Amino acid sequence: MSHHITLEDIRNSEIIRTYVEQADASMKAMGYTEHGQVHVSIVSKVAGDLLRDLGFDEHTVELTRIAGYMHDIGNVVNRIDHAQSGAIMAFRILDEMGMPAEDIAPIITAIGNHDESTAFPVNAISAALILADKTDVRRNRVRNIRPEQFDIHDRVNFAVIENHNTLDRASMTFTQEIQINTEIGSIMDYFEIYMNRMLLCRRAAEFLKLQFRVTVNGANLC
DSSP states (O other): OOOOOOHHHHHTOHHHHHHHHHHHHHHHHTTOOOOSHHHHHHHHHHHHHHHHHTTOOHHHHHHHHHHHHHTTGGGGTOSTTHHHHHHHHHHHHHHHHTOOHHHHHHHHHHHHTOSTTTOOOOSHHHHHHHHHHHTOOOGGGOOOOOGGGOOHHHHHHHHEEEEEEEEETTTTEEEEEEEEOTTTSOHHHHHHHHHHHHHHHHHHHHHTTOEEEEEETTEEOO
16 A cells, blocks of 8 residues: 655654665765765755745655655665665655655655766656765764875865855856865865766756856855
8 A cells, every 4th residue: 555655754763864874874884974864954955945946836745855865775776876775775765654656766766866877867856866975075074083094085074165056046156165275185186076066067057947057265156
């Protein structure tokens, strides 16, 4: 029997919580930045808020929040192809929870299309998920707090003092505004790491009929 599954149901699921936490433990072991409860909660909120503010219906917004919360569970299998692994895992979990196929389909499509190596904004949920995921850059994602041991990913994330997204409905613009401490990491370092992600964000924004812009330290870069 089909049921209306909410984000609260997802967050209260011990099974999903376990996969999120174990996936993040694997990422930590491999030296990646934080991909756990904080990250997935931010992505869930930002993606859902974006579609809400663009006028999408409450049900689509809820499905978007669920996709955002579950998008990285595939890392529990392996970092490689984690989007596809996560989509398959999400299908089984949501199906067993009783979610109808018409709700599962856009969620697993979004999860399966969020990693930049294979990503494409094939629906509104996936576009919002891409924008929320790829713009989550912040100092507290860095696990290693010893600067002498930073790799470029640690250095770039630790250099970010402030990062927030703004949707301007009047100009239909989605802007990522970043403040970087250039004594820690350079703007060029940021672009080296995030160029492909920013291009993907632009594609996702275009799907939603938005322009994607990035400002760093007050300067418009794209």
